[in-house]
Amino acid sequence: MSKVGTFMQLTEEDFQGFRDTIARFIEQEVAPYHEQWMKDEIYPREFWNKLGEAGLLSVQTPEAYGGMEAPASLNMLILEEFSRAGYLDIAVSICAHSDLATPYIVDFGTEEQKQHYLPKLMSGEMVACLAMTEPDAGSDLQSMRSSAVLDGDEWVLNGSKIFISNGILADLAVVAVKTDTSASGAKGISMFAVDTNLPGFKKGRNLEKMGMHAADTTELFFEDVRLPKDALLGTLNGGFGHMMSELVRERLGVSIMSIAHTEGALESTIDYVNERKAFGKHVADFQNTRFRIAEMQTDVEVNRAFFEKCCALYDEGKLDAATAAMAKLSSSEMQCRVIDGCLQLFGGYGYIMEYPICRAYQDARIQRIYAGTSEIMKEIIGRKALAPK
Numbered sequence: 001m002s003k004v005g006t007f008m009q010l011t012e013e014d015f016q017g018f019r020d021t022i023a024r025f026i027e028q029e030v031a032p033y034h035e036q037w038m039k040d041e042i043y044p045r046e047f048w049n050k051l052g053e054a055g056l057l058s059v060q061t062p063e064a065y066g067g068m069e070a071p072a073s074l075n076m077l078i079l080e081e082f083s084r085a086g087y088l089d090i091a092v093s094i095c096a097h098s099d100l101a102t103p104y105i106v107d108f109g110t111e112e113q114k115q116h117y118l119p120k121l122m123s124g125e126m127v128a129c130l131a132m133t134e135p136d137a138g139s140d141l142q143s144m145r146s147s148a149v150l151d152g153d154e155w156v157l158n159g160s161k162i163f164i165s166n167g168i169l170a171d172l173a174v175v176a177v178k179t180d181t182s183a184s185g186a187k188g189i190s191m192f193a194v195d196t197n198l199p200g201f202k203k204g205r206n207l208e209k210m211g212m213h214a215a216d217t218t219e220l221f222f223e224d225v226r227l228p229k230d231a232l233l234g235t236l237n238g239g240f241g242h243m244m245s246e247l248v249r250e251r252l253g254v255s256i257m258s259i260a261h262t263e264g265a266l267e268s269t270i271d272y273v274n275e276r277k278a279f280g281k282h283v284a285d286f287q288n289t290r291f292r293i294a295e296m297q298t299d300v301e302v303n304r305a306f307f308e309k310c311c312a313l314y315d316e317g318k319l320d321a322a323t324a325a326m327a328k329l330s331s332s333e334m335q336c337r338v339i340d341g342c343l344q345l346f347g348g349y350g351y352i353m354e355y356p357i358c359r360a361y362q363d364a365r366i367q368r369i370y371a372g373t374s375e376i377m378k379e380i381i382g383r384k385a386l387a388p389k
């Protein structure tokens, strides 16, 4: 279990100060440019440096490496603010960098790996991605085929990955591959820190998506990529266990993004129904509208309460996989359900792209799929619930 964040206690004022910093950052560095980034389907590389300068990347990095050693709750707050403001694509990109890739360096990196990567991941000098999924191995990660074979003092990496968030801009890829092809199931998988400029490391096309338009998502190809022996992260052939422990944090991240994104959508819907008129009264005056808003607000609040509990457990190192899966399952399903309900209250305008609720609907859909689909979350929860006591 990650030790990240167990050393530093933040006050309510610290959190508020951070919220203000993010709000200013969004106003100055995101809002004026986001539409163009969606058209480009990628952020300019300098945007990552700006995130780093503002102190919004990899904030859990230990003080020994120049970091803030912040608790997970602060990282979650960053994802929360971008999501609530309607920039779910930016939140997911930060999540991939700070909550998916960086923890492998913090938790499993050698001293040299930490000194080399962490300062650069904090400053935005390096962008990171986590590459687990393969064309024939998504939910079933155990069947991955990419491999690394030891040749003298080097690992030789071959294979491919798909759907990798930040893959186009990444300088560092944390990659899961088979290191013992004779081992079955979860055995024989290891993690590596791979510099993306090494010979044989190729980036594929930027995949065109339903939503999350400014966030790049790509395929990666490894053709005899030679890695130094010390590129290994953590235990040889222990990679599956490492992935399962780190997925807890990723699922918590998806959960807060779901909740905050829905809160933002609901706020804008309340404003809309208070303005819009039909049959001589405001849409808000229909009983159906009051009931729908009441149902949706309750849905959000209940999920937030469960998230807060999970986040506190995580900071104490006590959040287990099944409970994190419950948070991810419940909040991402709630997000799609509620945002669909919000869109309905916008009528035809909800279907028009210039209304942010339309983009929110498109962006939300992936949350039930990545970081483990809803069906896989149910498997994890069900297995634990039915396990012999």
Ligand SMILES: Cc1cc2nc3c(=O)[nH]c(=O)nc-3n(C[C@H](O)[C@H](O)[C@H](O)COP(=O)(O)OP(=O)(O)OC[C@H]3O[C@@H](n4cnc5c(N)ncnc54)[C@H](O)[C@@H]3O)c2cc1C
Binding pocket: 096, 129, 130, 131, 132, 133, 135, 136, 137, 138, 139, 140, 162, 163, 164, 165, 166, 209, 212, 217, 366, 369, 370, 371, 372, 373, 374, 375, 376, 379
């Ligand atoms: C925009 C985007 C960003 C992503 N970012 C990343 C990233 O940064 N890094 C990364 O490694 N991956 C990433 N992914 C991959 C993502 O995690 C996978 O797509 C996801 O885990 C599902 O795998 P799959 O697509 O292969 O679907 P499949 O595994 O083929 O699933 C197909 C269907 O079968 C169901 N299913 C599968 N197994 C079972 C089962 N045992 N019981 C019941 N139903 C089952 C699934 O729930 C789903 O409905 C991303 C994907 C997208 C689209």
